[in-house]
Amino acid sequence: MTVKSNLMHSLPTSETITRATLPNGITVLAYPNPSTQSVVVSGGLDGGGAIHERPEHNGLAVLTAEALMRGTQTRDFQTLASALEDVGADFGVSAGVHGVSFGGKALAEDLPLLVEIMADVLRRPTFPAEHIDLLRRETVTSLKYSLQDTRRQASRAFRQALYPADHPYHRSARGTLDTVPNLTADMAADFHAQHYGPTGMTVVVVGNIEAAQVAELIQAKLGDWENPRQPQWEPVSMVAQPDGVRQAYAPIPGKTQSDFVMGVVGPARKAADFQAARIANSVLGEFGMMGRIGENVRVKNGMAYYAYSSLEGGHGPGAWLVSAGVNPANVERAIELSLAQVRQMAEQHVNDDELSDVKSYFTGRMPLQLESNEGVAGTILSMVEFDLGLDYLLHMPGIIDAITREDVVEAIRRYWQPDAYVVAVSGPPVA
Amino acid sequence: MSKVTKHVLDNGMTVLLKEVHAAPVVSWWVLYRIGSRNERTGQTGISHWVEHMMFKGTEQFPREELEKMIERVGGSWNAQTSFDYTAYFETMPADQIDLALRLEADRMQNVAFKPEEVESERTVIISERQGLENSPTFWLSEEMSAAAFRVHGYHHEIIGDMADLTTMTRDDLYNHYRTYYAPNNAIAVAVGAFDTADMLEKINALYGGIPARDVPPLFSRPEPEQQGERRITVERPGMNAFLEFAYRVPAASHEDHYKLAVLASVLCGPSSGSIDNKTSRLYRALVETGIAASVDASMYPSADPYLLSFSVMAGEGRTLEEAEAELERQLALVRDGDISAAEVAKAKKQARAAFAYSNERVTGQAFRLAFYENLGSYEWVESYLDKLDAVSYEDVIAAARKYLLPRNRVVGWLIPTGLDEDGGDEMEMDDDGEE
Numbered sequence: 001m002t003v004k005s006n007l008m009h010s011l012p013t014s015e016t017i018t019r020a021t022l023p024n025g026i027t028v029l030a031y032p033n034p035s036t037q038s039v040v041v042s043g044g045l046d047g048g049g050a051i052h053e054r055p056e057h058n059g060l061a062v063l064t065a066e067a068l069m070r071g072t073q074t075r076d077f078q079t080l081a082s083a084l085e086d087v088g089a090d091f092g093v094s095a096g097v098h099g100v101s102f103g104g105k106a107l108a109e110d111l112p113l114l115v116e117i118m119a120d121v122l123r124r125p126t127f128p129a130e131h132i133d134l135l136r137r138e139t140v141t142s143l144k145y146s147l148q149d150t151r152r153q154a155s156r157a158f159r160q161a162l163y164p165a166d167h168p169y170h171r172s173a174r175g176t177l178d179t180v181p182n183l184t185a186d187m188a189a190d191f192h193a194q195h196y197g198p199t200g201m202t203v204v205v206v207g208n209i210e211a212a213q214v215a216e217l218i219q220a221k222l223g224d225w226e227n228p229r230q231p232q233w234e235p236v237s238m239v240a241q242p243d244g245v246r247q248a249y250a251p252i253p254g255k256t257q258s259d260f261v262m263g264v265v266g267p268a269r270k271a272a273d274f275q276a277a278r279i280a281n282s283v284l285g286e287f288g289m290m291g292r293i294g295e296n297v298r299v300k301n302g303m304a305y306y307a308y309s310s311l312e313g314g315h316g317p318g319a320w321l322v323s324a325g326v327n328p329a330n331v332e333r334a335i336e337l338s339l340a341q342v343r344q345m346a347e348q349h350v351n352d353d354e355l356s357d358v359k360s361y362f363t364g365r366m367p368l369q370l371e372s373n374e375g376v377a378g379t380i381l382s383m384v385e386f387d388l389g390l391d392y393l394l395h396m397p398g399i400i401d402a403i404t405r406e407d408v409v410e411a412i413r414r415y416w417q418p419d420a421y422v423v424a425v426s427g428p429p430v431a
Numbered sequence: 432m433s434k435v436t437k438h439v440l441d442n443g444m445t446v447l448l449k450e451v452h453a454a455p456v457v458s459w460w461v462l463y464r465i466g467s468r469n470e471r472t473g474q475t476g477i478s479h480w481v482e483h484m485m486f487k488g489t490e491q492f493p494r495e496e497l498e499k500m501i502e503r504v505g506g507s508w509n510a511q512t513s514f515d516y517t518a519y520f521e522t523m524p525a526d527q528i529d530l531a532l533r534l535e536a537d538r539m540q541n542v543a544f545k546p547e548e549v550e551s552e553r554t555v556i557i558s559e560r561q562g563l564e565n566s567p568t569f570w571l572s573e574e575m576s577a578a579a580f581r582v583h584g585y586h587h588e589i590i591g592d593m594a595d596l597t598t599m600t601r602d603d604l605y606n607h608y609r610t611y612y613a614p615n616n617a618i619a620v621a622v623g624a625f626d627t628a629d630m631l632e633k634i635n636a637l638y639g640g641i642p643a644r645d646v647p648p649l650f651s652r653p654e655p656e657q658q659g660e661r662r663i664t665v666e667r668p669g670m671n672a673f674l675e676f677a678y679r680v681p682a683a684s685h686e687d688h689y690k691l692a693v694l695a696s697v698l699c700g701p702s703s704g705s706i707d708n709k710t711s712r713l714y715r716a717l718v719e720t721g722i723a724a725s726v727d728a729s730m731y732p733s734a735d736p737y738l739l740s741f742s743v744m745a746g747e748g749r750t751l752e753e754a755e756a757e758l759e760r761q762l763a764l765v766r767d768g769d770i771s772a773a774e775v776a777k778a779k780k781q782a783r784a785a786f787a788y789s790n791e792r793v794t795g796q797a798f799r800l801a802f803y804e805n806l807g808s809y810e811w812v813e814s815y816l817d818k819l820d821a822v823s824y825e826d827v828i829a830a831a832r833k834y835l836l837p838r839n840r841v842v843g844w845l846i847p848t849g850l851d852e853d854g855g856d857e858m859e860m861d862d863d864g865e866e
Contacts, residue, residue: 010454038787038791078710085708085709086780088706088785090706090707107784107787133721134718134721138718140747141747142724148670148671148850255565257558259565287502288499302551302553302554302555305556305558306562325561326558357499361502361503364505364506365507367456367524371454371791371792372792
């Protein structure tokens with residue numbers, strides 16, 4: 001399998017991406033796309049995620065990241081917002097479980113402004129008390145809203161049942177109604193001072209730019225950033241699969257539909273069998289009309305508008321899960337139908353056509369994925385984040401092509417043990 | 432950037448073509464001039480249901496094959512039903528676009544609407560509606576539309592009323608398909624890496640032979656002028672209160688549309704999701720003060736007069752009375768002329784940036800051409816920024832004075848009744864029950 005020749009010249013590879021490492025450890029990658037009028041900046045920090053917060057401070061990492069845009073030593077909240085919005089630009093920072101992500105977009109001539117704002121908010125936030133109070137209240141409102149959201153509650157219940165209480169994946173990075181009201185500006189300032197720094201930081205810039213100038217621009221604003229307190233990258237612990245069927249139920253009055261999430265612990269992105277599992281997942285519940293699960297739950301039985309499977313990957317033991325929204329009377333049947341698809345895949349090999357379809361889908365969608373600056377930036381960032389190498393897009397078709405039917409079935413069997421999974425349902429209370 | 436060329440095939444099908452060679456991709460859209468506004472009582476939701484049936488395959492492209500063939504070659508595809516249209520698209524690697532052209536030509540004519548597939552899809556669509564009903568704001572939105580439009584088809588949700596979803600028949604659906612899925616009722620658009628002459632030839636070969644049909648005039652009943660403020664309340668389980676103001680405004684073809692677009696942007700920021708609204712008047716007055724957790728404005732460009740809406744989620748510990756008073760105070764300030772030329776200039780500048788961003792993907796470009804051709808002319812896309820530029824500071828104030836009046840609006844409150852009946856905010860687990 002080869003990458004199409006008309007795409008080759010424009011692929012982001014080690015030949016076409018300009019890479020620089022600043023003396024303080026920041027990796028800068030620039031890729032010009034002169035056919036657009038805009039520029040996208042996208043990046044991440046190695047730390048600053050919820051994995052670093054104490055359980056009683058759950059939500060602190062997210063609050064800290066959101067608070068960066070609320071004021072710096074030289075710009076208050078409205079000055080920051082005006083600098084961006086007046087020229088139609090945008091920039092934001094968010095925290096996940098593992099680390100911090102940031103990104104923005106502007107017309108190409110405003111790249112210096114975007115870099116200036118990025119450096120300012122990452123390095124010199126002031127955490128104004130009145131804005132911390134506002135953010136805290138907004139988070140509480142949003143947490144209360146999610147309490148009546150069956151999809152969110154099914155997902156919460158699923159994660160709480162799949163991951164042990166002391167594992168970071170057990171908690172939601174957004175925090176809870178118990179923890180968020182207690183978070184303070186001082187806590188956020190301390191968390192920032194300890195966890196934000198240049199070590200392991202990556203910045204990707206894609207758009208109508210001169211690649212050679214990007215590293216200079218970033219060096220000028222971030223080259224002298226140091227943080228000796230910044231801790232080492234910390235992997236999360238792996239998690240054992242459930243040893244039986246664990247069920248969780250989150251009733252919410254007034255609902256007409258139930259949502260369920262069912263699954264197991266899946267492979268991390270860097271796991272040797274990740275690609276085989278990704279193909280297995282696509283056959284199971286993604287490709288076409290949501291794979292075999294969509295075919296059986298939606299198309300043949302008309303039980304759900306959505307019914308699919310997904311594989312989270314990522315840096316730790318992310319979940320491999322099936323989700324669907326069905327009439328409350330059909331919950332058990334839809335779960336059973338979904339499980340039957342998993343079992344069939346584990347018992348019988350996928351057929352050659354299915355495998356070939358999914359492989360062709362994974363490699364063929366590259367032109368669409370790389371059409372926009374955001375798509376290219378995201379692709380380059382994941383190459384760095386997961387150590388895939390800058391020539392990953394050249395190697396990827398070969399990697400996918402080498403996966404056999406046996407690899408795919410083996411992946412299903414390894415992660416989906418018979419009668420060992422978590423299933424969480426949220427919907428109207430059952431009498 | 433290359434220009435759009437417009438062609439009308441002998442059977443009346445409108446074709447818009449625009450070459451964009453930035454990436455090796457092509458987006459192909461076929462839009463039918465039929466949507467939920469044209470649906471009669473008893474058949475609400477029929478446009479959307481027919482859209483679902485279009486994925487059931489034909490003799491040439493059986494369903495099992497149809498579901499796989501686009502993705503197999505790296506394409507993406509979907510469909511959407513709206514108030515004023517039903518549209519289908521495929522965005523493909525450029526060398527695979529013929530497949531999309533063949534598919535849409537085939538399903539313009541040859542979908543069978545097998546009774547068993549209609550029945551199986553009925554429960555899928557009911558499930559889709561039940562999923563929407565799980566969101567408290569859906570109930571508010573549905574009641575707002577019903578209050579704002581007593582006569583016009585904008586009064587019902589695109590998904591349709593449950594009463595109709597349970598009773599519509601296979602023949603209802605098939606008749607809708609055979610009546611409105613005609614080349615002379617379609618707008619087809621290609622944007623991407625192709626040669627215009629070559630593409631037109633292919634389109635002619637595949638679509639030119641599809642016979643035109645007598646498409647009856649679209650069912651549409653004009654809404655009479657509103658005679659005073661209307662108020663509704665919806666009570667649903669939950670913990671969050673919402674407020675909505677919906678003002679009747681003209682169709683996208685009306686000259687005031689652009690004035691209202693600038694007004695909405697001054698009040699609540701650009702409608703594009705790629706630019707934030709934290710410097711907008713309503714954000715500062717409502718969210719920065721804690722009265723609201725969020726505020727949004729929306730004005731859907733529509734074929735008939737529709738709504739300019741402001742939606743507020745009440746802040747923690749704040750009331751809908753406070754939110755309503757402050758929102759009304761802010762709108763009164765604008766009616767009184769209290770806006771600056773700088774705010775108007777900012778709105779225009781943000782629109783220019785958002786427009787540049789929106790041109791970066793062929794899918795969005797092709798959609799907008801089809802969308803505006805349906806409303807009047809694809810040229811509105813190209814002249815959009817110039818028309819916004821022509822809006823003056825005085826125009827914006829005049830638009831506020833003309834439209835943002837209490838007698839011209841519906842006010843909606845979503846009152847949460849809590850989650851505690853039946854222990855609803857408790858989580859039960861049968862294993863390592865932390866909660």
